[in-house]
Amino acid sequence: MTQFLKALAAAKRFWEYKRYPSARGVEVEITGACNARCYYCQVGYDNLKQIRHEKKAYLSVDEFQRMIRFLKEHGFLTKGDRLVLNVWNEPCLHPEFSKIIKIGHQEGCLMSLNTNGSIRPRISDDFDAVSIGNVGFSMPGFSQASYDRIHQFDFERIKSNIEWIVKTFREHGCFGFFMLRFHVYRFNVHEIEPARKWAQSLGVCFQPYYAYINDSLRMQQYLRGELSGEYLANVSKDLFMDRHCAYSRREACCVCDFMSNVYIDVDGFVIHCCLDSTRMGCLTDFESPEQLVKAHRNSRICKKCLADLNHCVMRPSPVDGYVLEKQRVTSKYLYQALKTCFL
């Protein structure tokens, strides 16, 4: 019975989200680190090279609550917006994960998160996942050999953790969407199909896309032909940047939809976006979403990014023969939701 009530609560919350037109993403880093060592990502690269940044380990539950209330009071977070619990870092590392979700739920937020699946979040018996609208899993391949090259985690443990997260979140009333974001490299093309079948067996949307240089500084150097020899050699060996750039040119535009989102780091500073973590000011410096959009438009970093087309190149590009499965209420989703009711 409880699961049916949770299904109704989730349906009501999803409906509210659809009814309000904003659908802005408000991304808040609840932790200060990611534990993976992905060479082509700016966070993973720093981890690999042991470059340390002075940051808080995580946002306390009280700080999180104050932040959410400020965002709501000033119109940054409405019923039609999504609260994402990370920008770059690993949200499942938060020691009070359940409490963060509880606060988000009490404040009426529809939440989502992205994880590398390396750790099972700490959850309490009364964990309520009804306000989690989607969970993304990023995977750099579907074998230990691929994991050794990018994330550097134990592949079997990752699979087991992802299976656990999907099952446990559903058992605790999550009727949202799960997505497997499969990063396609030159060395893992043959692993796309096994990963797709595994995702299908879990009722998870499969979203393969070409991996790219997820590092704004090095992407700019790449586009200007200024990358160091070693890095460029690795890019040529591992990535399909040619396909990626060709796709991005077709999609190129002179406005950036990230400007209307809100990105906040673990220390409470507003950063430009999920591509560039340069700070724009303290959250309380901004009184309205319009003021933040204006600050983006005037930002030297945004002007340069728009001129260089960085914002177009650093986006997922589809993989031949596959479609990115969308989060839609299809018969597959309804089947899964029905099964969840009986968990």
Ligand code: SF4
């Ligand atoms: S790509 Fe994702 S998992 Fe890898 S280091 Fe970057 S943020 Fe972490």
Ligand code: SF4
């Ligand atoms: S223009 Fe570039 S830096 Fe500015 S918000 Fe968009 S992607 Fe980020």
